[in-house]
Amino acid sequence: MSPRILIVGGSIGGLFAAVLLERAGFDVTVTERSVHGLEGRGAGLVAQREVFAMLREVGIEHVARVGVTAQERIYLDREGGIIHRQHMPQTQLSWDVLFRTFRDLVPDDRYRKGLRAVNVARESDGVRVRFADGSEERADLVIGADGVGSTIRGAVVGPDSVPEYVGYATWRGLVPEAQVPPEAARQLFERFAFYEMPGSHILGYLVPGPDGSTAVGQRRYNWVWYRRYAPDALDAVLTDVDGGRRPFSLAPGRVRPETADVMRADAARLLPPAFAAVVKAEPKPFIHAIFDYAPVHMVADRIALLGDAAFVARPHTAMGVAKAAGDAFALRDALRDVSGLDAALATYEAERLPAGRAIVTYGQQLGRSLG
Incomplete structure (x- = not known):
């Protein structure tokens, strides 16, 4: 048996x-x-060979085509100028589509929420x-x-x-393409963009929409901002809207408004204009502390x-x-x-x-x- x-x-x-x-x-x-399930919680993912092997094994290689390709990498300075660019096409697959596809392969009576x-x-x-x-x-x-x-x-x-907290966390946002200000869109879209400063950096790229759409106008802009936090400061940012201190992360809608406002103000003060704009455009940022x-x-x-x-x-x-x-x-x-x-x-x-x-x-x- x-x-x-x-x-x-x-x-x-x-x-x-x-x-x-x-x-x-x-x-x-x-x-x-x-x-309620896990759909809608993912952004884009850079697929490595093991993921492609998994898709081939299961016979769903078409999922690898549900992605958005960034044609190049650009690095910005504080004023928003491009200080370095590199031709490096890279496709970001849809986490949501990958999850939904594999979830559909497991019978409902074998997946208990x-x-x-x-x-x-x-x-x-x-x-x-x-x-x-x-x-x-x-x-x-x-x-x-x-x-x-x-x-x-x-x-x-x-x-x-x-796990051991390593001293920093990531703020993240998933902004519908249509809600990104035009000036920021012109600089950031179709590219992997980076800005680096001492002890921190931000990056961003387009990913499929929540339904897996890759059509222009239906995608989302995914930004990730790495920031240092001392343990007591981390306690404050991981305290949710109900006053509970969460151990690892806060999902969209669970960050206290005053905490998000401080983060947005810091973005306006510290980041290049295009990145500051996409941070401001995210109404429900979320945060993950980083661990080893x-x-x-x-x-x-x-x-x-x-x-x-x-x-x-x-x-x-x-x-x-x-x-x-x-x-x-x-x-x-x-x-x-x-x-x-x-x-x-x-x-x-x-x-x-x-x-x-x-x-x-x-x-x-x-x-x-x-x-």
């Missing part, structure tokens, strides 16, 4: 694993803590996961794909296994970690989705090809531990000017 697999975490990484494992003949169920895992217990015949609503699920194998704030991680590497984490183990007994639940790498690498795809491939291959569940999980860990450590180290190198 095929082992029953429970994947905790229904974002991209969990979906990659679910689709591959189901097609390999395993009995797979996914749980996701979000009640509104279940937040709170406890993991090993038993003689498997693993039992308890959820916040009091329900429980038993499985022969539990895969933790529940992201940077993973609950499952503690069952693998201990309760103190938390590299576990000693990815596997303990019948529990395995995948994606950001395992290794947390800085976004400079643009490898978050690729890392999850690589983990999903390696886990599928090990479970399919290696006899015995324990031996298969050991094979998975041996392959992906070095890969994850290398990505985290690479991110640390890229972020040295900020941290």
Whole structure:
């Protein structure tokens, strides 16, 4: 009998694993803590080879064509002049389309929303996961794909296994193309744009619309502003509209208005005019604090970690989705090809531990000017 697999975490990484494992003949169920689902939360992503391999494997290579291509890279000075340009065509795929496509490949009765895992217990015949609503699920194998704030991680590497804040955060915005002021659009559109200053930098590029549209007028401008925050200052910016201090990020609409106003005022004072304009045009900016984490183990007994639940790498690498795809491939291959569940999980860990450590180290190198 095929082992029953429970994947905790229904974002991209969990979906990659679910689709591959189901097609390999395993009995797979996914749980996701979000009640309303995850669509609409993504921007653009730079696809690496693992993502293209995943699309080929599943037979949906057409998803790679749902993207916006930036024809060149430009670097601005404080006054908005272009001080360097480089011909470097690069296509940003749609996270939303990628998520929606893989979500549609998992039957609804195998993707259960509104279940937040709170406890993991090993038993003689498997693993039992308890959820916040009091329900429980038993499985022969539990895969933790529940992201940077993973609950499952503690069952693998201990309760103190938390990511380390690196000293800076990213403010982000996704502005509908039509709402970008014309002067800013003329300079920023169809390009990857950058502005660098001591301890901070901002970048931006066009991405598909929320429905995956790449038609002119239907796209969005994605900007990302890296800024340093001391721990006490981070506490303030991560305090949400209800007064709660969130551990990792605030979603659109959850940032306090006064916090967003300070950020916009700083943008007007510090950034080139085009970037200041797109920051101002975003009514609901959101923020992610940046963390590093590299576990000693990815596997303990019948529990395995995948994606950001395992290794947390800085976004400079643009490898978050690729890392999850690589983990999903390696886990599928090990479970399919290696006899015995324990031996298969050991094979998975041996392959992906070095890969994850290398990505985290690479991110640390890229972020040295900020941290």
